[in-house]
Amino acid sequence: MKVIRLHEGKERALLRRHPWVFAGAVARGGGDSGETVRVDASDGRVLGWAAFSPNSQIRLRMWSFDAEQRIDRDFFRGRLQAAIARRARLGLDMQAVRLVHGESDGLPGCIVDRYGGIVVLQALAAGIERIKPMLAELLHELLPQVRIYERSDAGVRGLEGLQPVSGWLQGEGETRVDIAENGLRYGVDVATGHKTGFYLDQRDSRARFATLVREQRLRKVLNCYGYTGGFTLAALAGGAKQVLTVDSSAPALAQAEAHVRLNGFDTARAPMLDADVNATLRRLREEGRRFDAIVLDPPKLAPTAAAAARAARAYKDINRLALTLLEPGGWLFTFSCSGGIDATLFQSIVAGAALDAGVEADIVARAAAGADHPLLLSFPEGEYLKGLLLQTR
Numbered sequence: 001m002k003v004i005r006l007h008e009g010k011e012r013a014l015l016r017r018h019p020w021v022f023a024g025a026v027a028r029g030g031g032d033s034g035e036t037v038r039v040d041a042s043d044g045r046v047l048g049w050a051a052f053s054p055n056s057q058i059r060l061r062m063w064s065f066d067a068e069q070r071i072d073r074d075f076f077r078g079r080l081q082a083a084i085a086r087r088a089r090l091g092l093d094m095q096a097v098r099l100v101h102g103e104s105d106g107l108p109g110c111i112v113d114r115y116g117g118i119v120v121l122q123a124l125a126a127g128i129e130r131i132k133p134m135l136a137e138l139l140h141e142l143l144p145q146v147r148i149y150e151r152s153d154a155g156v157r158g159l160e161g162l163q164p165v166s167g168w169l170q171g172e173g174e175t176r177v178d179i180a181e182n183g184l185r186y187g188v189d190v191a192t193g194h195k196t197g198f199y200l201d202q203r204d205s206r207a208r209f210a211t212l213v214r215e216q217r218l219r220k221v222l223n224c225y226g227y228t229g230g231f232t233l234a235a236l237a238g239g240a241k242q243v244l245t246v247d248s249s250a251p252a253l254a255q256a257e258a259h260v261r262l263n264g265f266d267t268a269r270a271p272m273l274d275a276d277v278n279a280t281l282r283r284l285r286e287e288g289r290r291f292d293a294i295v296l297d298p299p300k301l302a303p304t305a306a307a308a309a310r311a312a313r314a315y316k317d318i319n320r321l322a323l324t325l326l327e328p329g330g331w332l333f334t335f336s337c338s339g340g341i342d343a344t345l346f347q348s349i350v351a352g353a354a355l356d357a358g359v360e361a362d363i364v365a366r367a368a369a370g371a372d373h374p375l376l377l378s379f380p381e382g383e384y385l386k387g388l389l390l391q392t393r
Contacts, residue, residue: 002037004029004052004060011041014048014065017378019103021050021060030054033161034130036063036071051108051127055161061108061127076131077138079106084142090371096179098200098372103379109160112139113196115188116177119143120196121169123152126160136169147171149190151197156303166191182207184233185262187255199230201337201369201385202297206234208367208389209295209333213238218292218331222246222284224277224322229256229270231295231333236265240293246273246280281321293331294322300338308340312349315341319353323361326392335367335387343386350388365389 010025021039031037031052039047039060046067050060063071083105087097099119100112109125119139123129129152136148148170157164175191181203190197213221213235219242221235226245235243247253253272260270273280277298296318301311319334326332336346347363354361367387368375375382 002029002031002035002052003040004031004037004050005040006042006047008042011045011047014039014062017065019062019108019376019379020058020381021062023057023059026059034126034128036127051125051130053126053160056126056159058125061103061125063106063108063127073134073138076107076135077142080112080135080138080142083107083112086374087372092370092372093181096181096198096200096203098370101373102382104374104376104382110135111196113198113200114143114146115179115190115197117146118175118177118190119146119148120151120190121148122154122196123150123162123165124154124156124160126162129160129162132169140170147173149175151190151195154195182210182234182237184237184259186228186230186233186259187262194227199227201373202230202335204370205333205335205367205387206230208365209293210234210238212331212333212389213240213293216292216331220291220293220327222291222294222322222325224281224294224296224318225298226256226272226295227252227297229253229259231297232256232270233259233263233265235293235295236260236263236270241269243270244273244291245270246275246277248274248276250274278318278321281318281325285321285324289325290327291325291330292327293333294325296322296332296334298335298337301336301341303339305340308338308345311338311341312345315346315349316353316356319350320357323354323357323359323392326359328392330392331364332361332390332392333367333387334390335385337385339381339384341386342380343383346386347388350390354390360393361390362393363388364391 005027007027037052048065050062083100110128111122113120153164176189188197221240221243223231223245226247232243232245369385
């Protein structure tokens with residue numbers, strides 16, 4: 001058994017049940033990549049058990065704060081069982097759902113999403129990488145009817161000293177699967193789609209947007225960074241007469257158009273534009289175009305706090321432009337999925353954008369990931385998705 005000793009005072013975060021220990025907090029000790037080690041305070045108190053990552057600034061990710069806990073196959077089976085049961089108790093659709101959400105489910109760096117008959121496993125940290133074969137076996141035992149595909153190709157693996165990996169862990173064959181969400185149908189390709197294949201975290205916001213469009217009788221909608229058309233379908237389902245979808249990925253827009261047809265909507269109501277969003281917003285403003293509602297759901301612009309300043313400028317620019325394109329009393333549903341931008345900073349950025357646009361607006365609602373993406377009270381960093389639903393005055 002290898003032991004990591006912390007510097008004096010650096011145990012405080014662990015005593016508050018925060019699951020990370022940074023490299024600067026480690027006084028001595030080490031281990032192999034992903035190896036389970038014991039974590040001790042400077043005075044020798046046992047603080048718990050963690051996965052060691054020699055390449056990451058997050059040097060330790062805690063498995064357990066129980067000094068007596070055995071970190072073995074039964075431990076990980078219990079964690080998986082508890083995570084799956086938690087979603088079932090919430091009454092979520094278990095055919096299109098996040099089953100494991102990393103630190104919030106006691107499995108730091110582990111993502112497990114289910115799309116019908118395929119479960120996608122994503123190993124984002126050294127500890128999960130080390131036990132990945134066992135996790136795949138356990139998932140197959142718990143969900144014997146599914147095939148298991150790996151999508152460990154996110155850029156953050158590089159920070160752990162890990163290479164991107166994708167492919168079947170259990171089963172083989174077709175990687176495309178159909179799912180249903182909020183009464184709408186989608187095709188998901190777990191091998192090529194963003195993240196694990198689809199943005200499950202926006203389920204609730206898409207439902208809210210459809211209701212907003214219906215209740216407010218919104219007719220002209222602009223969906224920016226539209227990807228495969230989730231918010232486009234929501235707007236069409238809500239009764240919008242025209243929804244312009246903008247994205248810089250032609251394959252994503254082709255899939256979005258296929259989704260429009262799949263759900264029986266007239267494609268003439270949903271034009272697709274393969275273009276840069278920022279340039280498009282500027283051109284639409286020059287043309288004098290106006291919209292009843294705009295959705296801004298950009299990709300991650302600040303994965304860490306170090307990138308926050310640059311990302312803040314980009315967020316401010318697109319929100320400023322969008323606000324100038326709204327009809328009086330129009331609606332902006334704006335998001336950030338950047339871990340380096342917290343909710344307070346995001347609101348401040350959007351407020352600055354409104355000031356520069358000469359627009360006053362009210363926050364009608366705040367948005368976050370759905371209940372299958374739980375937010376652990378002691379781990380505020382888990383709140384990566386922030387959204388504001390604004391109405392201009």
